[in-house]
Amino acid sequence: MIEVLLFLMMKPGVESTAVGTVTFENPDYCAFTGSSVQFKCFYNYSDEETVRKTSWYKGEMKDGTMQRVSLSLIPSYQNRWIYRGDYQHNCSLELHDLQDTDTGYYFFRFDTNKYGWRSKGSLYLSVTELQATVSPQRVRVGNTVTLECKTTCQLPIVWLRDGHRVTKSQFRAQAEDAGNYSCSAEGPNPKQSHPVALDVWYPPINVSIEVSGGDMLTEGSSVNLTCNSVANPAADGYTWYRTAASSTSSLLQVGSGQVLTISPMEESHNGLYVCQAKNPVGQNNSTMVLVAVGEEGINRFIVLGIRVLGIIVMLLLPLAVVCAWRRSRRSTAEEERASNDYENITVTEFK
Ligand SMILES: *[C@@H]1O[C@H](CO)[C@@H](O)[C@H](O)[C@H]1NC(C)=O
Ligand SMILES: *[C@@H]1O[C@H](CO)[C@@H](O)[C@H](O)[C@H]1NC(C)=O
Ligand SMILES: *[C@@H]1O[C@H](CO)[C@@H](O)[C@H](O)[C@H]1NC(C)=O
Ligand SMILES: *[C@@H]1O[C@H](CO)[C@@H](O)[C@H](O)[C@H]1NC(C)=O
Ligand SMILES: *[C@@H]1O[C@H](CO)[C@@H](O)[C@H](O)[C@H]1NC(C)=O
Numbered sequence: 001m002i003e004v005l006l007f008l009m010m011k012p013g014v015e016s017t018a019v020g021t022v023t024f025e026n027p028d029y030c031a032f033t034g035s036s037v038q039f040k041c042f043y044n045y046s047d048e049e050t051v052r053k054t055s056w057y058k059g060e061m062k063d064g065t066m067q068r069v070s071l072s073l074i075p076s077y078q079n080r081w082i083y084r085g086d087y088q089h090n091c092s093l094e095l096h097d098l099q100d101t102d103t104g105y106y107f108f109r110f111d112t113n114k115y116g117w118r119s120k121g122s123l124y125l126s127v128t129e130l131q132a133t134v135s136p137q138r139v140r141v142g143n144t145v146t147l148e149c150k151t152t153c154q155l156p157i158v159w160l161r162d163g164h165r166v167t168k169s170q171f172r173a174q175a176e177d178a179g180n181y182s183c184s185a186e187g188p189n190p191k192q193s194h195p196v197a198l199d200v201w202y203p204p205i206n207v208s209i210e211v212s213g214g215d216m217l218t219e220g221s222s223v224n225l226t227c228n229s230v231a232n233p234a235a236d237g238y239t240w241y242r243t244a245a246s247s248t249s250s251l252l253q254v255g256s257g258q259v260l261t262i263s264p265m266e267e268s269h270n271g272l273y274v275c276q277a278k279n280p281v282g283q284n285n286s287t288m289v290l291v292a293v294g295e296e297g298i299n300r301f302i303v304l305g306i307r308v309l310g311i312i313v314m315l316l317l318p319l320a321v322v323c324a325w326r327r328s329r330r331s332t333a334e335e336e337r338a339s340n341d342y343e344n345i346t347v348t349e350f351k
């Protein structure tokens, strides 16, 4: 009876002096596949005890119950964990090259010369991928694109396009939005997702005509007109039009294909040329380009000019002669008057 009482009285005392505690500085870790993590951990025990053994456990489900299995007994952890703690109060653990299967509960246990102490609670590690999705990946200009970053970690995420910050995760696609997108988690272990390409389709722009052979076209020569444009996907259909110089209103279809070859060049080919470039998204036209047999035209202009000049000269010659005679008479009269003035002035000056 006395013995029992003694036992009951002593028990609380024994417990209060022998309190083993394990403290996880952070009970929740989130880390990315392939990265490393350090669990910060401290443990306490009574002064009379000396630590003999420490070990970390992973909680594994077996037959519907969670069982603690020492990391040293799990093959997949081999060479991937380092005990960064000591035999005093530090029980930190480092895990490297994290794998998806490392996700789960972790426990710490230490054995002193007197007792074995287990952490009451556990810490949870979540190993996650950082996965970028761009939907849709191929879009027509003006349509909406949504960026999504899949991860279970509650970490601040930023989006990058070809290494540059992107501020919006939803936008109407413009041609310049095309590129490789990845999401990135900042923090002590920065991580970037695999890139995902966004392709933006747009109709041809900057459609222009390139004329081979320079400005001077001679009759009978050959000339190539090339239709250049910027488009995604590249333009795959071309139509050529010409307006005859005489009638500016009607467009005449004169060919197809990126290069229009005019050979031999004749006066009847003179005109304003337009090319239309087409891709699966749409079509657009170049500005008009004047193509004309140059030298011939200039020659004709010169000949015409001389003829017109000749007629004018013939018609105006008699008139011109009369005018010239009258003007010469008037100018002599004016000369006289002018000299008089001069005389007067000089006279005045000498007075
Ligand atoms: C650990 O134990 C010491 C005394 O042994 C005590 O001073 C300290 O407050 C304890 N720390 C924790 C976290 O329990
Ligand atoms: C103790 O814990 C810290 C983390 O808080 C760690 O950096 C250190 O290496 C640990 N080990 C020793 C022996 O100090
Ligand atoms: C995107 O990545 C692919 C291959 O990974 C590369 O061929 C392409 O040039 C990249 N695009 C840009 C805009 O950097
Ligand atoms: C289209 O032409 C303009 C003006 O010449 C130029 O600034 C622009 O860069 C061109 N666009 C493309 C996609 O080449
Ligand atoms: C045609 O191209 C010009 C630039 O070259 C562009 O401003 C215009 O929007 C385009 N038109 C269409 C219908 O795509």
Ligand SMILES: *[C@@H]1O[C@H](CO)[C@@H](O)[C@H](O)[C@H]1NC(C)=O
Binding pocket: 212, 213, 222, 223, 224, 259, 261
């Ligand atoms: C026009 O293009 C053809 C082939 O596409 C080439 O043989 C010819 O020399 C070119 N003519 C001129 C005037 O550039």
Ligand SMILES: *[C@@H]1O[C@H](CO)[C@@H](O)[C@H](O)[C@H]1NC(C)=O
Binding pocket: 241, 251, 276, 283, 284, 285
């Ligand atoms: C380009 O010209 C063709 C022929 O005149 C016309 O049918 C078409 O609408 C024009 N396209 C644009 C974008 O202006």
